[in-house]
Amino acid sequence: MPSPHFTQSLSKRLGVETGEAVLRYELLQEQAAALGRQGARLEAALAALNGHAGGEGRAALVREAADAAWCFFVQREVIGLRDRAGVIAQYAIPREVLNRIGAR
Numbered sequence: 001m002p003s004p005h006f007t008q009s010l011s012k013r014l015g016v017e018t019g020e021a022v023l024r025y026e027l028l029q030e031q032a033a034a035l036g037r038q039g040a041r042l043e044a045a046l047a048a049l050n051g052h053a054g055g056e057g058r059a060a061l062v063r064e065a066a067d068a069a070w071c072f073f074v075q076r077e078v079i080g081l082r083d084r085a086g087v088i089a090q091y092a093i094p095r096e097v098l099n100r101i102g103a104r
Contacts, residue, residue, distance in 0.1 A: 031079045038075045042068040042091060049094070066100035069093055073101075 045068040049061040069091075073084060088098065 035072075035075050035079065038068070038072040042072045042093075044068075046091060046093065046097075049097070062096055062100060065093075065097045069097055070101045
């Protein structure tokens, strides 16, 4: 009976995809898609907040942006991306939104 190492090596050389490899690929695809959806939600919430002149309704927009930012941070952490500073700078997340979720 061939060793597991030999079998794995042979399957890689022959380009044979194992069920595990296919599943891992599909999981990575879903993680990327979920992160993209959360990023789009954050962008939309921040655009709505930035487009608001102020006054009535601003608190609800800050709350929505904070929820979107928190969900985006969590989604990133789930896949192993822990650097928030880059995200905060890239998306220009306002301090009032960050204060609401307790981010630094």
